[in-house]
Amino acid sequence: MNIDPKMDPRTFWEEIYEKASPQTSGRPSAILERFAKDRPVGHALELGCGKGDDAVWLARQGWTVTAVDISETALGYARANAERHDVENKITFEAHDLTKSLPDGLYDLVTAQFLQSPVEFAREAVLNRAAAMIATGGLFLITSHGSRPSWSWAPEDTVFPSPQEALDALSLDHTCWRQIAVDNFERMATGPKGEKGSVIDTVIALERL
Ligand SMILES: C[S@@+](CC[C@H](N)C(=O)[O-])C[C@H]1O[C@@H](n2cnc3c(N)ncnc32)[C@H](O)[C@@H]1O
Incomplete structure (x- = not known):
C-alpha cells in the first residue's frame, strides 16, 4: 500500500473505512480484555475506537464509555455495533481529530489500542493530554504494534521502540503513576484477509496515584 x-x-x-466492511470481529483487543476485565467499572475514554468492538465490550462489562474517532464512517459502524449489542445508551460516540480536541471529563480508564497512523499524527502529544484526564486510581492503557506481521502497512525497515522507550517518549511525571506493565506481549493474530501470524503488542499500563 x-x-x-x-x-x-x-x-x-x-477512505480506509469507506472501503472497509462494517463487519467487526466482535472481540475486544486482547490487551484491553487482559488489563480491564478485573477492574472496577466506571467511566472509560477510548481514543481511536474504529468500529467499536472495544467500546462495546467495555459497555457490556458495565462501563460507561466515551468513544472517539476521527472518521465519521468508523463512528457510524461503531454506533451500529453498539445497537446490535443493545449498549448504545452506555456509549457516547464523538468525532474528534485528537490532535485538535479531546472530549471533556475525568476518566477511570483511558484506552488507546493501536492509536497509530501512517499519516501525520502527533501521537505522544495526544497521549500526554489524555494522561491529565485520568482520575486517581484510574488506568492508562496504551498498546502499540511491536512487530510487523505480513499484512502490516509499516515499511519493512520499521524499528519498533522497546516498551521502556515507548514510555520514555511520553512526558509523564513518573511520581504520579504506578507501573502495572511496561512490556511486550506475543499473541497469534489474524490479518484482514484471514492470514495468521504471531504479533507483538507493546503495552504501557499505568495506574494514576
Ligand atoms: C490502527 S486504527 C485502530 C482502531 C482500533 N482501536 C483497533 O484497535 O482496531 C487507528 C484508529 O485511530 C483513528 N485515528 C487516527 N488518527 C486520529 C486522530 N487524529 N484523531 C482521532 N482518531 C484518529 C483512526 O480513524 C482509526 O480508527
Whole structure:
C-alpha cells in the first residue's frame, strides 16, 4: 500500500473505512480484555475506537464509555455495533481529530489500542493530554504494534521502540503513576484477509496515584 504521509488524516481514515466492511470481529483487543476485565467499572475514554468492538465490550462489562474517532464512517459502524449489542445508551460516540480536541471529563480508564497512523499524527502529544484526564486510581492503557506481521502497512525497515522507550517518549511525571506493565506481549493474530501470524503488542499500563 502506497501511502502519502502528508495526506490529510481525516481524508485518509475516511477512505480506509469507506472501503472497509462494517463487519467487526466482535472481540475486544486482547490487551484491553487482559488489563480491564478485573477492574472496577466506571467511566472509560477510548481514543481511536474504529468500529467499536472495544467500546462495546467495555459497555457490556458495565462501563460507561466515551468513544472517539476521527472518521465519521468508523463512528457510524461503531454506533451500529453498539445497537446490535443493545449498549448504545452506555456509549457516547464523538468525532474528534485528537490532535485538535479531546472530549471533556475525568476518566477511570483511558484506552488507546493501536492509536497509530501512517499519516501525520502527533501521537505522544495526544497521549500526554489524555494522561491529565485520568482520575486517581484510574488506568492508562496504551498498546502499540511491536512487530510487523505480513499484512502490516509499516515499511519493512520499521524499528519498533522497546516498551521502556515507548514510555520514555511520553512526558509523564513518573511520581504520579504506578507501573502495572511496561512490556511486550506475543499473541497469534489474524490479518484482514484471514492470514495468521504471531504479533507483538507493546503495552504501557499505568495506574494514576
Ligand atoms: C490502527 S486504527 C485502530 C482502531 C482500533 N482501536 C483497533 O484497535 O482496531 C487507528 C484508529 O485511530 C483513528 N485515528 C487516527 N488518527 C486520529 C486522530 N487524529 N484523531 C482521532 N482518531 C484518529 C483512526 O480513524 C482509526 O480508527
